[in-house]
């Protein structure tokens with residue numbers, strides 16, 4: 001479910017945590033056609049940390065969760081307010097791209113390419129999600145409208161092509177199937 005564009009108001013002091021401190025100088029939300037996405041607020045080099053993906057741990061995926069291990073997903077907390085989403089759980093607005101500039105490393109989002117100020121920050125969901133709760137047809141501009149459903153549904157060649165940006169638990173699975 002997409003949040004609608006709203007004026008950003010300062011988050012209450014009691015909700016501020018080190019999580020916000022970890023990403024506030026690197027990324028922010030921006031709106032396009034009524035949908036939010038994430039953009040870089042400064043130049044980032046490949047290998048640079050962008051943010052920690054924090055939230056509630058779950059053993060099954062949901063529409064907005066990020067998978068960080070086998071049967072381990074991080075979801076935005078229940079009852080999330082609009083301000084919290086924009087200030088503490090920015091990763092909620094991370095869009096998919098078949099040519100991403102970030103990957104998931106443990107529970108962090110890390111750049112895999114240089115990212116310019118104002119450039120959208122993207123992730124290849126097929127590189128960290130095993131079997132997505134909400135598959136969709138891609139409009140990233142780098143594919144022919146691929147069905148994004150998760151690593152489980154990729155061919156062996158498609159899996160191998162992503163090996164440099166696979167989440168660790170999927171990379172280990174790939175190594176085991178290619179020996």
Ligand SMILES: [Zn+2]
Pocket residue numbers: 097098099138139140141142143144145146
């Ligand atoms: Zn695509």
